[in-house]
Amino acid sequence: MPDWITSARPEGDERFRAGAALAVLDQVLAHDDVPAALLRARLALSAACACVQILGRHDGPNDLRDAVHLLRAGDRPGPAGIVFTQWLRAIDAPVSTHLPSDCLPSDMADRASDWQAEATGAPIDCATQVLHAALSAFPRQETAALILADATLARQLGWPHVVPLLAAGLTPSDLSQTGPELSAACHRALTGASIQAAGLAADLASRAARLRRVAPKLRARGAGRAVDRFLARDALSPSIALTDLMSDRAARRLCDRLVSLDAIREFSGRSSFRLYGL
Known part of the structure; x- marks a missing residue:
């Protein structure tokens, strides 16, 4: 601007x-x-x-x-x-x-x-x-x-x-x-x-570009579609928004993996009922 x-x-x-x-x-x-x-x-x-x-x-x-x-x-x-x-x-x-x-x-x-x-x-x-x-x-x-x-x-x-x-x-x-x-x-x-x-x-x-760069490193089934959801939604709960793509455990592991790669953030600061997004 x-x-x-x-x-x-x-x-x-x-x-x-x-x-x-x-x-x-x-x-x-x-x-x-x-x-x-x-x-x-x-x-x-x-x-x-x-x-x-x-x-x-x-x-x-x-x-x-x-x-x-x-x-x-x-x-x-x-x-x-x-x-x-x-x-x-x-x-x-x-x-x-x-x-x-x-x-x-x-x-x-x-x-x-x-x-x-x-x-x-x-x-x-x-x-x-x-x-x-x-x-x-x-x-x-x-x-x-x-x-x-x-x-x-x-x-x-x-x-x-x-x-x-x-x-x-x-x-x-x-x-x-x-x-x-x-x-x-x-x-x-x-x-x-x-x-x-x-x-x-x-x-x-910038954040979306980072997520797209790390996406090929993800091995979980349904990871690509999960990435698409992160690119379209403000925030999501892995146990609610991703379990049609993978198990609850796999969804939580995917989110933790993306956080470790600095591709997404966890918003709540809680140990449970977490919400993730760019």
């Missing part, structure tokens, strides 16, 4: 900086070395953290990972896990289709197309207008409104999937604004979020 975008500028330059930052991020997202699905998942985690704080909760990234990635078939997530699940569902759905019903309340989903069709101007302006419309109609559905705004932005920019950007940069106070104040807040948020996303993409591209 060029210095003239990341450096502090007068307020009047915010619209230009936001557009420039998104243009650079657009190029980053198109780069073959960037694990796009993993980047979206990591951004979804950040967005979910911001949304649970709006709800008055204080769950951090590892709390949200536990709330979702340790679920087994039939388990129901708690409030924080529901928010994270909303974002994960949103990033998986192509923006050319309607967002899944578990991303948006049905009443909001019914009106989303009209709001998007009525929005005018540049992509950020359209996203801001849709965010305002959704929050005006559903003031307690901040997570869904932010998902819809990011989906609008992605559609306007020609991105195939939702890229979570707005939530991490908007405060509860910002979400209560209207008109020029909300527009300015969204432009500032997207400038900062695009800078952060580009940096994260570079870090994940």
